[in-house]
Every structure is written in C-alpha cells, then in structure tokens.
Amino acid sequence: MNQDYIQPNDWSIIEEGFDVDRVKSSESLFSIGNGAMGQRANFEENYSGHTFQGSYIAGIYYPDKTKVGWWKNGYPKYFAKVLNAPNWIGIDIEINGENFDLNSCTEVSNFRRELNMKEGWYNRSFTAVLKNKTEIAVNVRRFLSIELDEVGYINYEITPLNKDAKIVYKPYVDAGVTNEDTNWEEKFWEPLDVKKSGNEGFVTAQTFKTHFKVTTFMHNSILTNGELTHISPSTIDALSDKIQFSYDTIVAKGEKSSIQKIGGYTVSLNHENTVTAAEKIIQVALHKGYDQLLEEHIAAWAKIWEMSDITITGDVKAQQGIRFNIFQLNQTYLGKDSRLNIGPKGFTGEKYGGSTYWDTEAYCIPFYMATKDQQVARNLLTYRFNQLDKAIENAKDNLGFKNGAALYPMVTMNGEECHNEWEITHEEIHRNGAIAFAIFNYYRFTGDYSYIPEKGLEVLIGIARFWHQRASFSKEKDQYVILGVTGPNEYENNINNNFYTNYIAKWCIDYAYEQIQKVSLEYPLDHKRIIEKVALSETELHEWKSVSQNMYFPKSAELGIYLQQDGFLDKDLVPVKDLDRSQRPINQKWSWDRVLRSPYIKQADVLQCFYFFENHFSKEELERNFDFYESFTVHESSLSPCVHSIQAAKLDKMDMAYTFYLRTSRLDLDDYNKEVEEGCHITSMAGTWMSIVEGFGGMRVKNDSLHFSPKIPKEWEGYSFKINFRNQILKIAVTHNETQFSLEGDKEITVFVNEKPIEVQPNQMVTA
C-alpha cells in the first residue's frame, strides 16, 4: 500500500497525527536544505524510537574503504560517502525533572508537521503529556537560510498547559556522529577542538583521510513570552567532540517559553579559519535576528519560485507533487559553486553516497538550464571538464585504455570512480555518452557555443576515443560491436550490443568529429591548442569514423523494433501486467539471477535512446518500441516514469502520460518504491519537471527556436510554467481551449506551436 498520510495541499507538505512507524519516512519527506547544507527532519529533542539521523554538508565526503565479497581487479579502492555531518540541531529538554521524549510520552495529540515550500520552512507542533503528567504544547520552526547559507535557525517554543514547569534546555553540537552505511563501522570525524564563549559553542572536527575541516557552531537565546531573558548557561559539558549547555527556566502555566538556536557549519572549503568564520557569521545572524533572517529567507524563496514554479489548476495532488520536486531540487543545488553537484538523494539520506551520477547530465541539466541563469548549467558541465584528467586516468589504469581515452566514473565525488560492483563500475559505460550529450544539449538550448572550444571539445575527444577503443570488430557480423556492458536497465548485466550504448557510442564519435571540424573553422586558435595538446591525428580520426559508420544495432525486422541487446527475444516474454503484484518490486522479492533472466526492465533503456535522439526516429518507430518495451518495464528506478510520461504524451496516450506523471511527481510522497525512509529521489525530480515541460507542454528546441505542442491531461483545468530561453523569460499557460504565451524580455521571440510560428512581443500576451 502506498503511504497516504501526506495531506493534499498546493504549497505545503502536511502530516497530521503522530505515528512512530512513519517517523523515518517523514524525516525524509520533511527534509530541508539550502544548497550548501541540508538535513533530515530529525527531532531536535531526544527521541528513543526508530530514527535515521542525517545532516549533510555539500562537498564534504569521506572515502570509505571498499568492502566487497570478492575483489576484482580494477575495483576502486574506496566508495566516497556523503558524510553524516555533526549535529547542530540537538536540544535535549528536561521538564519537571523528566527527559522529554515523544516516544515515552503517555499521550501525543494534535501532532502536525508542515513543510512550507513557498517560504522554505519546516514546522512541527503537538501537545504531549509526559509520564510526570505535565502537559505541554510545543511549536518548533526551523529553516536553513538561503541568504546566509552557513546558518540555520530553530525557534523551539514550549507552553506548559496544566501546571507551572521547570524547563531545562540543553542545546548541543556534536561531532560524535556516524554514518548508517559505513563499510567498516569506522568513525569518519576526528574531533580537533571545542570552544565556548557566553551563549556560543563551537566544535571543530575534520574528516579522516580527506581532511575537510568543519566548525559546527551554535548560539542560544532563551525567551519568555517573546522577551529575551538573558539567562546564562548554568552548566556546560564539553567533551572532545561535543559541547552542551544547560539553561534552567521556570515557566508559569500558560506562559510561552522558547529557545532560539542559531547553528550551522563553516568549512575549510570556503574559509581558512573556520572558527573565526563561525564567530563572524553568528554575529551577522544575531544582528539580523530571527524575524529579519526569516523574512529574507522567504524573499529568497519567492525569487526562486518566481522563475521555477509550475502551476497546475484542478488537481491538487499533481500541483503538490511538482512543487515538492522543484522545491527539493532547489534545496539541493542552487548552482552557485562549480565544485558541487547533485547527489541522487540530495541532503535527505546516505544512499548513493551523495555522489555525482549520469543523472546530472541525463536528467538534471534541462531543469537548471531553463529555470536559472545559463551559468548554472555551465558550472555543471565545467565540473566534468575539471575531472577530465581523472577520467583519462580511470580509463587507463583501471581498464587498460590508452591515448587519452576518457571513461567518466559511474559514481564520483572528485573525479575518481568510487563504485565497486563490476557490472556497474566496469560495464555501465553508457554514462560517458550522457556527459557528451549534455554538452550538445547545453549548446542546443543556450546557443552558447563558446563552451565547446573553451572546454567541451577536450571532453568530447576523450569520450570519442574511449568508444573507438571500446568497440571491437566482429568478423561474423562484419561490423563493430560493443560487448560486455550494462545498459541503463541495470536488470541486465554483461550483455552484448545494448542498443542504447551502441547508439550513443556512435553518436558521441560523430558529434566529436563534427565539433572538431566546426572549431577548426570558427575557432582556429583553440583548434590548434587542443589538437596539439591531445595529439589527435587524421589517421585516428579516420579510424573513429570507420567505427561509427559500421556500428552494429540489434533489431527485429519482424516486430519492427530495436532489440535492447542481442538475444532479448529469447526471454520468456510475459508482460508486467501478468506478473502477480505480490512479486513486486522484483528487486526486493527475487534473487538476482531470476531478475537477470526475466524480461523485466528497470528503467527506460531503448526508450532512453528515443528520448535523447527523438528526431532520429519516426513517430511510428517510437510507438512500436514504446508499446513493446513499456509492457516489460517495472519502473523500479526513479528515473523511469518521467521518460515514459514524456513519450506517452507525444504518442497521445494521455491517460498513461498522466499516470506516469503522478508516479514520477509523487514517487516519494506516495512512496511507490517503498523506500522513502532512506531519503528522497532528488535527481529524478528534474525528470518530473521534464514530464510537464517536454511531455505535456511538448517543448523542444529546434534550430535555435522553442517549439511546443501543448496537451493537457483531462484531470487538469490548466497549467503554466516559465522558461529562461537565452535570457528572455517566456511564460506558457495551457488550458483545454488555448495556450497563452507572454514574454518578460526586451526583444520579440518567435515560438512554434504545432509547427506554426507565433510572434511574442515583450510584455504582451499571445494566444495560440
């Protein structure tokens, strides 16, 4: 059963009622982040029930020593992990001598959580009766400032309802934290220093091996009925990795007592002296105060929403879904720093190590390109350019390639591969293709060609060299083949001639070849610089071309489809609709060999190719391949439903498109894959955005212009979105009767609606 406790609401995620079995799932769903740090919605006070503690800092990771059953040559030595960072939110609370813990209260009522996505804050309120019969009303608000992105703020209010109470607040910062997913039960943090000064406490710790230094800080104020009390901490416990203050207050029945805690991190990635930086940032936050900081934070979110919001009328669950996705994407990555990237779980959990996957290039770039300044997408591309040397090293040292061939890692933090399952690390090589495709996609969308001569071409050459060397010649077929791979569908390993991989390999070579010619004509100096640097000869180029021109693609003439890989039709082709529900998700119910032998597909594979290279194929071909492959697809990757939603909309299968839309947009809210307690699926959220804009809106960029073929699910009254196209902001609003375009910009723009040109003048609305 899907979880259904999240209340439908346009702008908020709301949970009502306290259920210990939902705590971990809600900790994921109510996570907050500001691009620089983020955290699960853990309670501030001590909680003895089941919980998954998680606070994360962007760019801070630990290279956990690899653990595998059977070591295989070429495995990376470590798996980079996003670190569970020191805890700054903790506030132990004692009420009339009893430790307050929601898990041991005799009664909890009116429990409510709200994640207000419009304003970017998280609120929790409830009434509880402690074992000592004290009844309290609690209201806690927390936000991580977008403006001051090293700072978070907690306002924790307690009102004793039935008697006066002695309340002892014991706020702390604690670096004695561990990851749930350590390979060797090691601690990742080495405490360095603990410091206190008045109401301020600091714990400085550094990561073992990577030596990221982090000062975790707090500043506390105690208030009664909103007035500052100037109570000083009465006792202070300072351990080597933790500092805890204790504030005693006597609160009369009905009075509101509160603790305001400012906390956060200053890190050596950004500061030489992290303690001084922490002291300074506390002063800035204090000077602004809670109200002003919150106001600025709300204004910053308003600015983000102004550009990236998608409205849907007539379907509140669909509206909530898309806003949740857009909100989480912005909480995870704001594009300010090209050292950072987008982990599949963002700041909501540890799974996937917080590292960079092909998800960024294949799924996330379109969202960031269209809703932010083009520099943000350029930063994401630059991230890979900066890691090109490591990709070359990876291909050479781990896989025996030569001559500057580059294989980007499947999973990385700093450019080094850190995934260690042979079928993924060594075989899921299609990821290289998405990195080249993103360069093409960036130019297609932004028109900024300068990236290619400056940086992109070297990446394209390294990738083309890889495919040239990775393909082998089959005498039997008299064509080039690519053997022993895993395609996007991870439910098949070590297969030969995965259609998607062969196709993108050919495309990468052709695209690199074309760009070399174009740069040679238009940017001769860059051409000379690059060709000399990479020592590329005409002979090598010629060899590339013979691989791309003679690449083999498996197909079935009888069915009129491409084959996902050699031999796919030998499988027992029982469609998913005939598979008993009790057997799903198959990755949780079946042994791996059974999964591999089955025809079931985890995510778009042949269809991923149709998605990237849509105009290489006819609509009839798409339809035949879609009908065939979708019937075997179990969508057990979060990245799957969005591609299917886009294609179903194109094929006018609107009911299907809508069902896939709900599945992608509410994947976590409704917990389709029964794993939300591990964290949310952040990268696929960009796919949700695509399923509205590219799916229902039918947006494509062709020949430097925006094209639309708007459709609308029957369940909706209307929807609207904005696109930043080459510094002109175009708003598109679709209803069942018409599509309206309006432009914030200074020069007119021609868009195509179902291939018909429409001129949109600045600050005017045009109806199509």
Ligand code: BGC
């Ligand atoms: C998918 C991959 C994806 C990874 C991270 C896996 O389940 O199969 O394609 O890169 O998750 O999102």
